[in-house]
Amino acid sequence: EGVEISFPCNIWLLKFKPDNLHFPFIYSFYPIPHRICESLVYIFLLVVTKLFIVCILVGLYCYFVLARSGDSTARIWTIPDGPCGSIQSSPASGHVLKHFKGRTNEKSKDVTTLDWNGEGTLLATGSYDGQARIWSRDGELKQTLFKHKGPIFSLKWNRKGDFLLSGSVDKTAIVWDTKTWECKQQFEFHSAPTLDVDWRNNNSFATCSTDNMIYVCKIGDPRPVKTFSGHQSEVNAIKWDPTGSLLASCSDDWTAKIWSVKQDKCVYDFKEHTKEIYTIRWSPTGPGTNNPNQQLLLASASFDSSIKLWEVEKGHLLYSLAGHRQPVYSVAFSPDGEYLASGSLDQSLHIWSVKEGRILKTFRGSGGIFEVCWNKEGSKIAACFSNNTVCVMDFRM
Numbered sequence: 001e002g003v004e005i006s007f008p009c010n011i012w013l014l015k016f017k018p019d020n021l022h023f024p025f026i027y028s029f030y031p032i033p034h035r036i037c038e039s040l041v042y043i044f045l046l047v048v049t050k051l052f053i054v055c056i057l058v059g060l061y062c063y064f065v066l067a068r069s070g071d072s073t074a075r076i077w078t079i080p081d082g083p084c085g086s087i088q089s090s091p092a093s094g095h096v097l098k099h100f101k102g103r104t105n106e107k108s109k110d111v112t113t114l115d116w117n118g119e120g121t122l123l124a125t126g127s128y129d130g131q132a133r134i135w136s137r138d139g140e141l142k143q144t145l146f147k148h149k150g151p152i153f154s155l156k157w158n159r160k161g162d163f164l165l166s167g168s169v170d171k172t173a174i175v176w177d178t179k180t181w182e183c184k185q186q187f188e189f190h191s192a193p194t195l196d197v198d199w200r201n202n203n204s205f206a207t208c209s210t211d212n213m214i215y216v217c218k219i220g221d222p223r224p225v226k227t228f229s230g231h232q233s234e235v236n237a238i239k240w241d242p243t244g245s246l247l248a249s250c251s252d253d254w255t256a257k258i259w260s261v262k263q264d265k266c267v268y269d270f271k272e273h274t275k276e277i278y279t280i281r282w283s284p285t286g287p288g289t290n291n292p293n294q295q296l297l298l299a300s301a302s303f304d305s306s307i308k309l310w311e312v313e314k315g316h317l318l319y320s321l322a323g324h325r326q327p328v329y330s331v332a333f334s335p336d337g338e339y340l341a342s343g344s345l346d347q348s349l350h351i352w353s354v355k356e357g358r359i360l361k362t363f364r365g366s367g368g369i370f371e372v373c374w375n376k377e378g379s380k381i382a383a384c385f386s387n388n389t390v391c392v393m394d395f396r397m
């Protein structure tokens with residue numbers, strides 16, 4: 001029983017709205033970028049982004065979403081020292097991390113998220129099959145972590161590297177002990193899928209969900225140490241500022257908010273975007289960072305095609321960066337905080353001067369851009385395109 005509808009490709013995620021289940025309203029198809037690459041010296045990681053979504057409808061209700069036809073691999077690439085020039089790298093030149101054993105039509109194991117540990121010796125990947133996998137930098141599978149009952153959407157090491165945190169569609173978050181690889185604690189506070197997790201320090205973190213809530217949790221504590229409510233729709237991403245005192249969140253309710261554990265209501269409510277906000281990033285500047293004399297900024301990237309830069313101390317808009325013509329999926333500050341890279345479905349990658357709020361450079365590709373990131377030195381930028389290509393570009397001003 002039921003109807004199967006297949007969409008003409010280029011749909012990566014059906015955003016499942018619990019309050020919007022009827023078929024005529026299941027319109028929110030947004031490509032979900034696979035989260036790629038934390039840069040570490042010259043090693044980058046690619047996730048092949050070719051998911052195909054089929055929605056299974058039973059009667060008028062959308063029951064679940066199947067993601068198919070990513071190739072279920074992650075890859076580690078070595079980017080040669082020196083300028084990139086126009087070297088073309090074939091997929092065969094990287095380490096291929098296969099998340100399946102032979103039969104590719106097994107339950108989907110497509111990679112949804114990944115994170116390097118601080119030393120760059122281990123890589124963690126999270127998949128649609130609910131498993132987290134740990135790989136050596138040579139691409140050897142070291143460990144498989146089973147416990148989640150749904151896809152993992154977010155996975156992060158703490159700074160110290162003794163715990164790994166995962167957030168899943170099964171509503172829970174799990175802290176894994178990286179010495180024994182056992183589940184240290186499972187946190188079951190949300191009433192809907194967990195979309196993002198972020199460490200505050202070595203033993204406490206925050207989680208956000210499609211249930212509109214944010215919880216701050218501490219290892220060993222059976223209850224949330226803080227609850228932030230105020231968003232009117234799904235919270236897509238959360239990030240602690242460099243000192244772990246402020247938490248930024250962004251949502252489908254078109255707002256970005258800043259929270260402090262010292263108060264229940266948000267400190268700032270940024271309402272200038274006119275569509276969903278997909279991601280946010282703090283600048284690597286201000287107290288406690290490598291750039292202590294520059295002010296702390298927050299960047300928000302939205303489906304309204306703009307990026308906004310917020311002055312956090314005063315709580316107001318510094319620049320609205322207009323230049324993209326389609327949803328912006330990714331923003332990344334250069335390590336010195338002077339530049340901001342942004343990638344959009346409009347196939348362009350812009351580099352902005354943070355000081356002046358204007359475009360300094362543009363790279364145009366032949367596919368939408370789902371993620372951009374800088375290497376540690378700020379000399380190269382990598383971007384992944386919807387045509388299954390990762391490009392690494394030299395950046396010099």
Ligand SMILES: *[C@@H]1O[C@H](CO)[C@@H](O)[C@H](O)[C@H]1NC(C)=O
Nearest residue numbers: 158159160161200201202244
């Ligand atoms: C976390 O642990 C690392 C390594 O032990 C230490 O350098 C760092 O300061 C700790 N971070 C915090 C916020 O306590």
Ligand SMILES: *[C@@H]1O[C@H](CO)[C@@H](O)[C@H](O)[C@H]1NC(C)=O
Nearest residue numbers: 364365366367385387389391
């Ligand atoms: C995909 O896009 C990249 C970036 O624009 C481009 O360099 C590459 O040639 C394209 N690949 C194909 C197969 O179209």
